[in-house]
Amino acid sequence: MLDGAVISQTLDLAGERCADPTPLVYARLFAAHPDMEALFIRDTDGSVRGEMLTRVFEMILDFVDRRAYGAQLIQCEVVTHEGYGVPPTVFGAFFASVADTVRGLIADDWTPTMSEAWRTLLIDLNWFADHPDQMAPAAFG
Numbered sequence: 001m002l003d004g005a006v007i008s009q010t011l012d013l014a015g016e017r018c019a020d021p022t023p024l025v026y027a028r029l030f031a032a033h034p035d036m037e038a039l040f041i042r043d044t045d046g047s048v049r050g051e052m053l054t055r056v057f058e059m060i061l062d063f064v065d066r067r068a069y070g071a072q073l074i075q076c077e078v079v080t081h082e083g084y085g086v087p088p089t090v091f092g093a094f095f096a097s098v099a100d101t102v103r104g105l106i107a108d109d110w111t112p113t114m115s116e117a118w119r120t121l122l123i124d125l126n127w128f129a130d131h132p133d134q135m136a137p138a139a140f141g
């Protein structure tokens with residue numbers, strides 16, 4: 001089961017340890033997908049990367065709680081990002097970079113419960129990235 005309280009707790013803890021994890025997250029993403037870095041050519045000062053990551057953290061907090069818009073946002077972004085040249089499959093790698101960064105910041109305080117919460121969260125986030133068609137019958141959950 002997805003434990004939203006544990007996810008929020010890990011994001012709080014990671015936030016206490018690192019005011020701006022943007023460089024860490026994107027370094028992991030670009031290590032796994034070097035071809036993605038060039039797509040940020042217009043982001044000369046890093047603000048697009050920062051804004052995007054902020055939106056992703058907000059989306060995750062919604063996704064694990066009220067889920068008012070988080071699932072639909074993933075689906076929309078998969079479609080809009082195709083216009084930037086981002087393949088839908090890279091969403092999973094991006095979410096994994098976020099998870100690995102959070103785990104890295106929590107380091108020795110990381111617990112099996114946190115691991116399990118993030119493992120489940122990644123499966124659930126990826127489901128929406130893999131199924132961006134909002135008109136398709138709702139088969140999730």
Ligand code: HEM
Pocket residue numbers: 036039040041042043047048049051052055056059073074077081084086090091092094
């Ligand atoms: C749910 C996941 C995602 C969300 C919510 C999201 C959100 C956003 C937002 C809001 C922007 C515009 C930021 C601004 O102009 O200030 C943006 C831009 C961008 N995103 Fe994402 N994004 C997501 C996933 C990804 C992934 C997986 C990639 C892969 C590398 C990616 C690549 C880009 C690029 C290249 C731009 C800049 C496009 C340009 O040149 O204007 N995004 N994203």
